[in-house]
Amino acid sequence: MNRGILYFAKGDTFVGEATLSARQVRRVMPEVSIAIVADREPDADCFDEVILDTSAFAKRNKPQAMARTPYDRTIYLDTDTYVQEPIGELFDLLDEFEFAVRRNRDESHIPTDRSDDPNADVPDAFPEFNSGVIPYRRSPAVTDLLEAWERQCLPDHESDQRALRPALYHSSVEFTALPNRYNCIYRNANVVNKRIKIFHGPLVDRHKDRIELREALRKLNASEACRIYYTYGNTLFVNPSPIALAKPWYRALQLRDLVFNRGLRETASLVLGAVSESLGSG
DSSP: OOEEEEEEEOSHHHHHHHHHHHHHHHHHOTTSEEEEEESSOOSSSOOSEEEEOOSOOOTTHHHHHHHTOSSSEEEEEOTTEEEOSOOTHHHHHTTTOSEEEEEOSSOTTSOSSOTTSGGGGSOTTSOOEEOSEEEEEOOHHHHHHHHHHHHHOOTTOSOTHHHHHHHHHTSOOOEEEOOGGGSBOTTSOEEEOSOOOEEESOSSSOOSSOOOHHHHHHHHTSOOSOEEEEEETTEEEESOOOGGGOOHHHHHHHHHHHHHHHOHHHHHHHHHHHHHHHHHHO
16 A cells, blocks of 8 residues: 655745655655645655646645545645654554544634535534645545535635535545644644644745744744743744733843834834823723
């Protein structure tokens, strides 16, 4: 039974980012096969197979690409993932399950104002999932799921995750949830336990406000205990002190990031407003 890693990317930026991610996979898992569905040949030798898709980009391309996997057991990775340690146990998870995915921190992709949306008949108790890391195996149920996911991805959807939720809810796939350490989106506040194996964040400079990967690697895996993390501006905090007990450097970081993101004039206005409000309430 063959197994491997799969990427999907279109455009120079994302194909280049996928290459960076795949090279890191190759460093920690030199024996694993790596394939990519892309609209051009990557300028790298880290891919064992390149599957061309020269159609115009659309959100439905991700489930389409996943359906074209050359493997019986696949770990799909978004281009902006960094595999810190071997993740072969995700293949082993597929002994018992057909599909695995991490629950989203929030439900920001579920619309609340459209009764005709596929999510409308999904119970509120069913969560939204992130599609950045997905181990799955070839099976009729998974094929049906990917087809339904593709079919329900519409041009006006901001994210493919909007269609994944109803497709997964109505499927017969045997699936399980992944721990956050296998898909740690470190720019979003959350909690994580044990060592993080897959960091999920840009590997290239395509976001104005982003946490540097090196900072996330250094801070988040300094401990294996259950830990809370969140970001403020461009700074990542892990197990921070309560605001009321924060040290002066924390306040200084807040002020620095405000100036960087809002400018000196707006920062001064915000600070003066906060001081006035505090004096008024006193």
